[in-house]
Amino acid sequence: MENRLRKSVAARLSRYLQVASQAAKEGMTRISSHQISLYTGVNATQVRRDLSSFGRFGKRGSGYEIEILCERIRDILGARSSRSVVIVGAGRIGEALVRSGLFAEQGIEISTVFDSDPAKIGRELGALTVRPVAELAEQVKRHGAVAGVIAVPAQAAQGVADELVRAGVGAIFNYSEALLDVPEGVSVQTLNPAVELLSALCVQTG
Amino acid sequence: MENRLRKSVAARLSRYLQVASQAAKEGMTRISSHQISLYTGVNATQVRRDLSSFGRFGKRGSGYEIEILCERIRDILGARSSRSVVIVGAGRIGEALVRSGLFAEQGIEISTVFDSDPAKIGRELGALTVRPVAELAEQVKRHGAVAGVIAVPAQAAQGVADELVRAGVGAIFNYSEALLDVPEGVSVQTLNPAVELLSALCVQTG
DNA sequence: TAGATTGTTAATCGATTAACAATC
């Protein structure tokens, strides 16, 4: 229970940090709980409560100073993150993830990108080089990766999941449509743009 | 309140349908609330309650027949969906969405894909042809699109949002990192793979 | 000062969980 609470708070803090970082990039210097609410969909009172539980760093009348806000949230999340993940599949989704600057912002390192297609191996993706899937276990261990992202076609997904589990990751993020079976103790989350969009569309236009 | 309840239920039903459809593709014929729970992350009791509120179509002892389950959920969602959306941006995310079969499965039509890059206009993406952004308002009206997906770089996102609003869509799904400002009455949801993954990672490994 | 927004309390609502009779 204690753990569950902390996790849902951490997930929301992560969203606040993303919004605050982007707001800073767009030249804003202060942001209110109401604005954070607009951009994240999280209730404004909830935003204030989440933040105030870690100290009073808002200013009544003017909101939160973005620079301080980012720093504080990074501190709070930092204790529990600074983690490394690997991505399997250098296709559209894999590439979009690797090229996103959001991970670095939250102290999460994408340590390696794998693909099984010889044509893709060796290609540069941002700062990374696509490596052969055969190196998966070795690289996961070397970087101490805690999570693996599956961004391969559905028919290859279970095989990749098995290899990730064997390599020792505790969490899998599945961007394929496949239903993955993993041993107890390993968590799987299916997260693909179409799934997210459909759920959201049902909520919006229901 | 009534409306809010229905919407959250609709979003969950959408996830159940996605899992059931995929299970059918993988050759399964029956599925239990526990299995649906494993694959969606929604509590098994919640799954049973959501489904039983629309009638008793499970079989005690053996679970839900997938074919019947899909049919029933499609019926339930069908009443409120059968909608059309447009996608702006034929890059990695736009392409991933267009090529996903999940939309058709839920009676949602991706009616048009736009891009501003002359090199991309005219390209075939699945069954669609990439069209110039200049046609946006005309196409939104012709297809009665209720939602627009923004899958363009952050610096172009606000302009696209303005055009979507002017064209009359009520919901925007924002896959860029930009913070969008829209008039009251238009909903915006930011949904990008990196954001989703980061939130999920905080939940998993916090 | 006046206006705005935080931090916090209290009330309500929805989700989660355990439990179990009904029944396939």
Add this chain to the structure above:
DNA sequence: TAGATTGTTAATCGATTAACAATC
């Protein structure tokens, strides 16, 4: 029959919302 799973109830917990004093 025995085993499994649904449909449903009851208890608990977290999220949402309204409200407002404190204060920048």
